[in-house]
Amino acid sequence: MATTTAAVLAGDTAKRRGRSTGPRRSAATRGDWIVGYTMVAPVVLGSLAFVIVPLVTVFWYSLHDWNVLANTFTFAGGENYERMLSDEGLHDSLLASLWFSIGLVVLNITLALFLAVMLNQKLPGTTTFRTFFFSPVVVSLVAWTIVWSFLLQADGGINGFLDLLGIQGPNWLRGDFTAMLAVIVVQVFKNVGMNMILFLAALQGVPEELMEAARIDGARAWRRFWSITVPMISPTILLVSILTIVGSLEVFAQIDVLTQGGPGNSTTVLVYYLYQQAFQFNDFGYASAVSVLLFIIVLILTLLQWQTRKRWVFNEN
Template identity: 85%
Template structure:
C-alpha cells in the first residue's frame, strides 16, 4: 500500500470516529432567509442614505469645491483650519447655543406642564389637547408665514398690545426679540408632540404609589418631584434628545422669519451651512460645517445617553 493510500485510510478512520455535525434543517434555513430578507431594507437604506452620504460629505470637505467655477481640487484639512478662524462660524455656534437652550427649556417645561393639566381629566380636555397638538400637523412653512405677519411691527401682536396702550417692539428687527420670536414659534409648533409623549408617560405612573405617599403626608409638589418625575424620566430623556437634535436642524423658521438677521443674531449653524453652500457656492467648506454638525449631534447624544444612568429611573 502506498503512503498516500495509508494517509487516506487514516483520515477516513479519523472522520468516522468524530460525531457527525448537525445539519441545518430546511425550517432553520428558511428562518435565516426570512430574517435577512426582513432586515435587508433597513440595512440597505442605512447604507444608501446614511453611511454613503456621510462618507461623501467627509470626502467633499477635503476639497475646494465651487460649482459655479467648476473647481474640485483636493485641499486636505484647509476647510477645517478655516473654521478655526471664521468669526461667522463662531457667531452661528453661539446663536445655535442660545436657540437650543431656549428651545429645550421652554419646550420641555411647557410640554410637561400641559401634560400634567391634561392628566387631571378636567372638562374640555379633548378640545385643549387638540388645540395644542394641531400645529404639529400643520405645514411648517405655512405656520411660519402666519407668524411672520403676526410679528411685524404693525402686525397682530403689536395691534393687540396697542389696544391696551402698550407699544410693542419690532420683534424681528431686534437681536434679542428676533431670537426670542424664533424660539417661541418653534416651541408652539412642536410642543404638542412632546405634550402627548409626557401625557402617555404620566398615565403609566401607578396611582397607588402616589396615594401611599399622600397618606404618609407628602404634599402635591413632593409627590411630583419624588415619584412622578423619576417614573417619567425615560420619557424626559427621549424628549430632550429629540428637542436638542431638532434645535440644531431648524431652518425654515430662520429663512422665513429673519433670514439670519438682524446682523447674524439668528444665523444658526444649519442656516450658516446653507449660506456657504447655496449663496456663496462653497460646497467644500459647507461640507466641513456639515461634518462639524454631525460631530456635535453625536457628542450631545452620547453625553445624554451616558449620563442617563445617574438620573433616569431603573437604568443600570
C-alpha cells in the same frame, strides 16, 4: 435473542430517522436565515444608501475646494477645517445655535410637561385643550411660519393686541434679542404638542398606589411631583430631551422665512450658515466641513445624554 434483534432494529430505525431529519433541519435553518436577512435587508440597505454613504461622501467633499460655478474640485486636505478656527461667521452661528437650543429646550420641555400635567387632571374640556395644542404639529411648517411672520411685524397682530393693553410692542423681527426670542417661540408652539402627548402617556403610567401612599404619608403635591412623578417619567424626559436638542440644531425653515439669519448674524444658526456657504456662496467644500462639524456636535450631545442617563433615569428597563 428476540430481545436483542428488536433492540438492533430499533437502533437502525433511530439512525435512519436521524439521517432523514438532519437535512430537513438544515433546510429549515437555511430558510430561517433567508427570511431573517430578507426582513433586515431594507433597513440595512437604506442605512447604507441614505446614512453611511452620504456621511462618507460629505467627509470626502470636506477635504476639497469645490466651487460649482467655477467648476473647480481640488484637494485641499485640512484647509477647510483650519479655516473654521478663524471664521467669525461660524463662531457667531455656533453662539446663535447655543442660545436657540437653550431657549427651545427649556421652554419646550417646561411647557409640554406643564400642559401634560394639566391634561392628566381629567378636567372638563381636556379633549378640546389637547386638540388645540396638538394641531400645530400636523400643520405645514412653512405655512405655520408664514402666519407667524405676519403676526410678528411691527404692525402685526401681536403688537395690535399689545396696543389694546396700552403697551408699545417692538418690531420683533428687527432686534437681536427679540428676533431670537420670536424664532424660539414659533418653534416651541409648533412642536410642544408632540412632547405634551409623550409626557401625558408617561404620566398615565405612574402607579396611583404610589401617589396614594404619598398622600397618606402627608406629602404635598409639589413633593409628590418631584419625588415620584419626575423619577417615574424620567425615561420619557430623556427621550424628549434628545429629540428637542437634535431638532434645535436642525432648524432651518423658520430662520429662512422669519429672519433670513438677521438682523446681522443674530439668528444665523449653524444649519442656516451651512446653507449660506453651500447655496449662496457656492463653497460646497467648506459647507461640507461645516456639516461634519454639525454631525460631530449632534453625536457628542447625544452620547453625553445617553451616558449620563444612569444618574437621573430611575425607571429604565
